Amino acid sequence: MLEIRVAEIRDIPKIIKCHERNFEPYLSATQLKSHMGEFPHLAFVLESKTKEIHGYILGEMRIKKKQEYGVLTSLAVNKRFREKGYGKKLCNSLFNAMIQTYKANTVTVYIRLTNELAVQFYENLDFENEGVEAEYFSDQTDAYVLKYNLTNFVITEGVAN
Numbered sequence: 004m005l006e007i008r009v010a011e012i013r014d015i016p017k018i019i020k021c022h023e024r025n026f027e028p029y030l031s032a033t034q035l036k037s038h039m040g041e042f043p044h045l046a047f048v049l050e051s052k053t054k055e056i057h058g059y060i061l062g063e064m065r066i067k068k069k070q071e072y073g074v075l076t077s078l079a080v081n082k083r084f085r086e087k088g089y090g091k092k093l094c095n096s097l098f099n100a101m102i103q104t105y106k107a108n109t110v111t112v113y114i115r116l117t118n119e120l121a122v123q124f125y126e127n128l129d130f131e132n133e134g135v136e137a138e139y140f141s142d143q144t145d146a147y148v149l150k151y152n153l154t155n156f157v158i159t160e161g162v163a164n
């Protein structure tokens with residue numbers, strides 16, 4: 004049984020390890036520290052009783068045309084614990100915090116075109132695919148833009164906060 008809690012600065016090395024083992028090859032500790040400093044309510048970890056971190060989620064708020072919106076920056080669950088509902092629970096904790104802290108109306112996630120599993124995962128959570136944003140990533144690759152309307156989100160009991 005794993006628990007979700009708000010991430011703390013001391014979790015950074017474990018979050019990086021989880022990211023690099025389960026998602027992409029590199030995450031900068033400096034960037035992560037600055038991200039968590041700016042959005043301390045929008046980072047959660049999935050932790051075992053023995054304090055191992057088996058998943059995390061990071062979010063942020065951005066502004067476009069004077070409109071503030073949520074962005075799901077990064078999410079990963081250790082392969083051993085996938086398809087048990089933890090990815091969805093991490094999303095619920097983040098969405099709840101975005102609504103409570105920032106009154107966010109939408110959350111957007113940018114996914115590499117090759118990451119079909121993630122597209123399926125977000126579509127399963129009722130995200131809508133809004134098409135492709137060219138050269139979104141720093142390596143100039145394109146992203147699918149998937150958006151979820153948080154006004155449809157029912158704040159549930161038991162989410163981490």
Ligand SMILES: CC(C)(COP(=O)(O)OP(=O)(O)OC[C@H]1O[C@@H](n2cnc3c(N)ncnc32)[C@H](O)[C@@H]1OP(=O)(O)O)[C@@H](O)C(=O)NCCC(=O)NCCS
Nearest residue numbers: 026077078079080085086087088089090091121123124127
């Ligand atoms: C995407 C990811 C976080 C999903 O985590 P997870 O814990 O396995 O997801 P859940 O168990 O909460 O699944 C939620 C729903 O998606 C479905 N789902 C999960 N994995 C799926 C897959 N491989 N194919 C199809 N559906 C899938 C589940 O069946 C579940 O549906 P349900 O609510 O109807 O039962 C995980 O696969 C991962 O870490 N991938 C690598 C990193 C990544 O690509 N992150 C996303 C980009 S930010």
